Amino acid sequence: MNRPPRKPINSxxxxxxxxxxxxxxSLQIMGVFIQRMAPLDLRPVDFSVxxxxxxxxxxxxxxxxxxxxxxxxxxxxxxxRLDQRALVRRQAHPEDGRAVGLSLSEGGQALLAxxxxxxxxxxxxxxADLSDAERAQLIALLQRVYR
Amino acid sequence: MNRPPRKPINSxxxxxxxxxxxxxxSLQIMGVFIQRMAPLDLRPVDFSVxxxxxxxxxxxxxxxxxxxxxxxxxxxxxxxRLDQRALVRRQAHPEDGRAVGLSLSEGGQALLAxxxxxxxxxxxxxxADLSDAERAQLIALLQRVYR
DNA sequence: TATTGTTATACTCTATAACTATA
DNA sequence: TATAGTTATAGAGTATAACAATA
Numbered sequence: 001m002n003r004p005p006r007k008p009i010n011s012x013x014x015x016x017x018x019x020x021x022x023x024x025x026s027l028q029i030m031g032v033f034i035q036r037m038a039p040l041d042l043r044p045v046d047f048s049v050x051x052x053x054x055x056x057x058x059x060x061x062x063x064x065x066x067x068x069x070x071x072x073x074x075x076x077x078x079x080x081r082l083d084q085r086a087l088v089r090r091q092a093h094p095e096d097g098r099a100v101g102l103s104l105s106e107g108g109q110a111l112l113a114x115x116x117x118x119x120x121x122x123x124x125x126x127x128a129d130l131s132d133a134e135r136a137q138l139i140a141l142l143q144r145v146y147r
Numbered sequence: 148m149n150r151p152p153r154k155p156i157n158s159x160x161x162x163x164x165x166x167x168x169x170x171x172x173s174l175q176i177m178g179v180f181i182q183r184m185a186p187l188d189l190r191p192v193d194f195s196v197x198x199x200x201x202x203x204x205x206x207x208x209x210x211x212x213x214x215x216x217x218x219x220x221x222x223x224x225x226x227x228r229l230d231q232r233a234l235v236r237r238q239a240h241p242e243d244g245r246a247v248g249l250s251l252s253e254g255g256q257a258l259l260a261x262x263x264x265x266x267x268x269x270x271x272x273x274x275a276d277l278s279d280a281e282r283a284q285l286i287a288l289l290q291r292v293y294r
Numbered sequence: 295t296a297t298t299g300t301t302a303t304a305c306t307c308t309a310t311a312a313c314t315a316t317a
Numbered sequence: 318t319a320t321a322g323t324t325a326t327a328g329a330g331t332a333t334a335a336c337a338a339t340a
Contacts, residue, residue, distance in 0.1 A: 009203055009206065009210060009214045010199075010203050011198075011202070012202070013198055013263060014198055015286070016286070018172075018176060018273070018282060018289075019176035019180060019266075019273070020191075021289035021290055021293075022169055022172045022173040022289055023173040023177065023191070024216075024289070024293045025165075025293045026166070026170040026172075026173040027216070028293040029166035029292065030166065044167075048167065051158075051160055051161055052157075052161075055157040055159070055160065056156055056157050061321070062322085067156045067158055069171075069174070071309065072321080072322070073308095073323075073325090074308065074309085076322075096317075096320090096321080097315080097316055097321095098315065098316045098317070099320090099321055099322080116160060123166065126166070127165055127291075127292055130288065130292070135165060137284070137288065138285070138288040138292075139162070139164075139165060139168050141281060141284065141288070142169055142172040142285070143162070143168055144274075144276045145175060145176065145276075145277070145285075146171045146172045208298075208299065219299070219300080220332085221332085240298095243297090243298080243339080244338080244340075245297065245339045245340065246297090246299080246339095247299075
């Protein structure tokens with residue numbers, strides 16, 4: 001009946017680390033993302049790729065990999081799944097015969113629009129304790145770490 | 148000879164997301180962590196566990212799992228490795244016969260001290276573009292996301 | 295009956311080498 | 318010779334179910 005008395009754990013050193021806190025926050029948000037986006041069948045990385053293709057019609061696999069720090073072999077299956085769901089189109093690249101230009105089908109565009117809407121909403125929810133200014137500042141600080 | 152002209156990619160939507168930026172920053176820092184801590188043979192999660200044991204002698208597996216959001220089966224191998232390296236000691240828990248109290252050996256304490264020093268240094272390096280105040284603010288904002 | 299620690303295991307994610315076709 | 322895309326695959330990380338010992 002009684003909850004076991006939780007001993008307070010000393011995690012002071014870990015809490016002073018940007019790396020530790022960034023990872024914990026990232027995992028927290030990704031967990032919410034996976035749950036909320038399950039109806040659309042989109043993992044975080046699927047969404048990121050769909051988003052890049054949608055806003056950069058004709059983009060190549062290589063460019064996606066460079067932008068998202070993905071490895072080319074791991075993008076193949078992901079794109080195959082999006083292709084199988086008829087969300088993306090592949091067309092011959094106009095200048096480079098080796099490359100393939102990617103763009104969204106109409107269904108892909110519709111799904112992206114819906115996904116962006118849902119992602120924007122869950123972002124607000126998961127950062128509910130932050131004001132708009134604080135949220136913007138958090139993003140700016142994070143970008144100065146990884147850019 | 149000429150670098151291929153890099154087309155600017157539109158990733159504006161992704162960049163507005165705390166989740167995307169937190170993940171990118173986290174991966175960036177973890178990459179540096181893994182490289183710099185390789186001489187000590189400590190991954191981020193190894194360090195976190197070592198740190199908790201060091202600052203909480205007698206802590207149990209269950210408490211570590213709860214504090215770090217780890218799953219118990221995945222902690223078994225990790226602790227076995229630390230044990231094999233003679234970094235941790237296991238003693239019977241004074242109150243609960245099922246549990247095992249964990250603490251650091253002298254070697255474990257020495258390694259932790261060295262590791263904390265190195266981690267503090269790499270944290271400063273990886274956030275070199277941030278002032279102390281900005282770094283503290285970044286941490287405070289991140290904690291308000293996941294706590 | 296519930297909890298700690300454990301084993302076994304499946305699934306996913308990440309990384310590397312090597313191939314093809316084009317440049 | 319170098320690059321885009323692909324295949325196959327190995328290794329690491331993450332997840333669930335089930336068990337023994339203890340509460």
